[in-house]
Amino acid sequence: MEQRILSDGGSGLGVSALCLGTMYFGTTVDEQAAFAVLDRFVEAGGTFIDTANTYSFWVPGGTGVESEALLGRWLASRGNRDQVVLASKVGGLPVPLGAAWPENAEGLSEDVVRTQIAGSMRRLGTDHLDVYYAHIEDRRTSLDDTVATFASLVTDGLVRVTGCSNHPAWRVAAAREIARAAGLPGFTCVQQRHTYLRPRPGADFGANPHLSDELLDYAREDRSLAVLGYSVLLSGAYTRSDRPLPEQYDHPDSHRRLAVLADVAKELGATPNQVVLAWLLRSDPPVLPVLGVSSVAQLDECLGALDLDLDDELRHRLDTAG
Known part of the structure; x- marks a missing residue:
């Protein structure tokens, strides 16, 4: 599988072009199915695996530890920790569990971040994380303090690179400028909701906003910021009639x-899902998809996107549709 680089300007972390999201592993996706997907992903050359300390607290019976704990068991059973790039997140867990969210999210104070990364590493069975994200905004903690806290994780060897998720463009840019001015390692990547379809004007996604044109423009100008997209396949809505x-x-x-997407998929002999993924990977700036799959068959469909050749004419048709 082709590789991409997450870089802070001084060092680079190679990751697979597709990232495997594990949000529902251990809750709605049982261990046997999750292990099969994970095995197939690494067999196909995938290295980048994404989790969080919140997955999935909203599922009945879930507490937020399930995904990390399952990944820890898989890593221990396969003995392949050094072969994967492991990403997790902090800041979004409701405190106490069951409290209204996001207003009662744990936040990004130094005490919370330090406590939670220790718990994540324990569940994952590792002494470091390759990527660690600030999961959602925390306006109660100063941005300077957040930057300093995440930088200290890198300098202490607990994290290789850091990132943020669900942050507006100006906060991402401001955090990176604070780090540069202080000579600290800053956020190297941003993970945001994104897909081929554009949300209607004024659409509200709550604490999980869609990737904005401003953030895309910022990443286009500053190539040291990698962009990842989640919910890229809209939970099956591109291909399943039962998923509106x-x-x-x-x-x-x-x-x-959607009409243009269907035409392009037909011309290529591909599925709409595969075209969406190929479009993301070849966009400007490139967007690395975080795959949300629950079976090997779904993963194999996604892997087929890597073989699609979206030439300039096809990309132009997709870009200008609407």
Whole structure:
């Protein structure tokens, strides 16, 4: 599988172009199915695996530890920790569990971050994380303090590179400038909701916003920031009649883009899902998809996107649809 680089300007961390998200591993995706997906992913050359200390607290009976704990068992059973790039997140767990979210999220104070990374590493059975994200914004903690806390994880050898998720463009840019001015390792990547369809004007995603044009423009100008997208396949809405479009995407622009997407997929002999993934990978700036799959068959479909050749004409048709 092709590789991409997460770089802080001084060093680089190689990751696979596709990232495997494990949000529901250990809750709605049982251990046998999750292990099969993980095995297939690494067999196909995948290295980048994404989890969080919150996955999945909202599922009945879930507490947020399930995904990390399952990954820890898989890593121990396969003995392959050094072959994968392991990412987790902090800041979004409700405190106490069951409290209204996101207003009662744990936040990004130094005490919280230090306590939670220790718990994540224990569950994952590792002495370091390769990527560690600030999961959602925390306006109660100063941005200077957040930057300093995450930088200290790198300098202490607990984390290789850091990133943020669900942050607006100006906060991402400000955090990176604070780090540069202080000579500290800063956020190297941002993970945001993104897909081929564009949300309707004014669409509300709450604490999980869609990737904005401003953030894309910032990443286009500053190539040292890698962009990852989650919810890229809209939980199956591109291909499954039983999965309607989320209401934020259900507007005339989307239906026009879906028609062009279907035409391009037919011309290529591919599925719409594969075209969406190929479009993300070849966009400007490139967006690394975080795959949310629950079976090997779904993963294999996604892997097929790596073989698609979206030439300039096809990309132009996709870009200008709507």
